[in-house]
Amino acid sequence: MDPLAGKKILLMIGGSVSAYKTPELARRLRDRGVELRVALSRHAxxxxxxxxxxxxxxxPVRQSLFSPVEEAAMDHIALARWADALLYAPVSANGLAGLAQGLASDLPGTIVLASRAPLFLAPAMNTAMWEHPATQRNVRQLQADGATFLGPASGELACGETGAGRLLEVPEIVDQLRLALANKSWAGRQVLVTAGPTWEAWDPVRGLSNRASGRQGYALAQAAAERGAQVTLVSGPTSLPCPRGVRRIAVESARDMLAACENIVQQQRVDLFIANAAVADHRPASSVRDKQGKGEIPNQLALLPNPDIVRSLHESAERPRYLLAFAAETHGDEERAVAKLRAKGADFAVLNDLRSGAMGGSENAAVLYCSERRWELPRSDKLDLARALLHHLDSCLHGKI
Structure with missing residues (x-):
């Protein structure tokens, strides 16, 4: 379930050129199950x-603080009490100044003063205006008052200049809201996730790998971060961006991945290890430094087994409190796959059926085995599946992750 689903968010829109992006912002929030209301500043x-x-x-869109019909019921107070969160996007330099001084000169300013809901501010203005000492002073005051700033970003501005002051892109605003408003039941917990393929080099351009994209592992890292956990992501080669709030360590080979994981569990107590990476089972017995010509490639390549990361961490003196491991199969033999993972020391197992096209795709279906329970997770977006998986895992552990 999306952390934003069911949230009541009041979108306040200021007088800025970037306000043209707000219908798209509203649509994306609605698509995620947000109950949305809109209030405009004087010039929005x-x-x-x-x-x-x-x-x-x-x-209906509220536009005035002095509407005889709406204000007959003190609607600005009702909106302030209704909202779970206030999102002011875009907010101009003038809007920031009014909020910092506690002015109730327009509808958004009045609502902010009357509300106890968390306030999120997405500024948009010229670079010089953003960097002006007065604006920065207002930013510090609002942060001290508890407001959360979403941006601004740097880039090309409406005035033709390039610099800080650009409104964050709509998906980034939604992602930051999602992270901020999610249930923080895992606050203080340390989660370690592996993701992506590994690359076992034979020469600088050739090696052994697989089709794993890393999307499911990255989604699991994001879902754990949304729950408030401190997340470390050990990732094989992938072009995916690091999820917000997650620390990423990039590795290449299976041995690199194991070394990174062992280093982490030695440095800190890991509450949950999620082994999602598609680790190569073997590596070339020897490798060469220079690229080999076509005629120099051997007809047979000697291989050595790679270390098993799940088994290695299970046998470690610093074993994570819980180990969750994934198995990718094509034969559909659930019992064999689960038994294989538990023989390695995994506490919980997730089975992916590769016949569903999970590897490399944007969707996945899975079966979670937790204690004596079994949950079938239907095919869905990998982030939605990650959230559902962690929800069931938390339920199985009675919130004691």
Whole structure:
């Protein structure tokens, strides 16, 4: 389940050129199950049509602090009490100044003063305005008051200049909100995740690997971070961006991955180890430094077995408290796959059926084995599946991860 699903968010929109992006922001929030309301600052309607926002949200758009109909019921107070979170995006330099001084001169300013909900601010303005001492002073004051800033980003601005002050892209705003508003039941826990393939080099351009994309492991790292855990991601070669709030260690080979994991468990107490990486079973017995010509490639390549990371950490003196391991199979023999993982020391097992096209794709289906229980997780986006998997794991452990 998406951490934003069911949240009541009041989107407040300021007078900025970047307000044209807010219908897309509203749509993305609604797609994630957010119950959304919209309130405009005095000049926001100069940059975005209220009718467009109403069409996207399915709700009336509040535009004035002095509407006789709406304010007959003190609607600005009702909105402030209704919201689980306030998102002011975009907020201009003038909007920041008013909030920092506690001014109730427009609808957003009044709502902020009347609300106890967390406040998220996504600034958008010219670089010089953002960097001005007065603006930075206002930012520090708002941070001291508990506001969370989402950006700004750096890039090309509406004025033609390039620098800090650009509104964060809509997906980034949604991701940061998701991380901030998620259930933090794993706060203080240390989670170690492996992801991606490994690369076992024979020469500088040839080696042994597999089709794993790393998406499922990265999704598991993000889902654990959303729950408040301190997450370390040991990743084989992949082009995926590191999830927000996650520490990533890039490795190449299976031995590199094992060494990184052993170093981590020696440095800190790991509560949960999630072994999702598709680690190569073997490596070339020898490798060469220079690229070999076509005629120099041997017809047969001697191989050596790679270390088993799950078994190695299970046998370590610094064994993680819980080990969750994945198995990818094509034959559908669940009992054999689970027995194989538990023989290595895994406490919990997840079975992926490769016949569903999980490896390399954006969706996955899985079966989780936890104690004597079995959960079938239907095919879904890999991030949604990761959240569901950790939810069931937490339930199995009665919240004692």
């Amino acid at each position: 309607a100069d940059f975005v049509a209220p009718l467009a926002l109403q069409a996207v949200t399915g709700q």
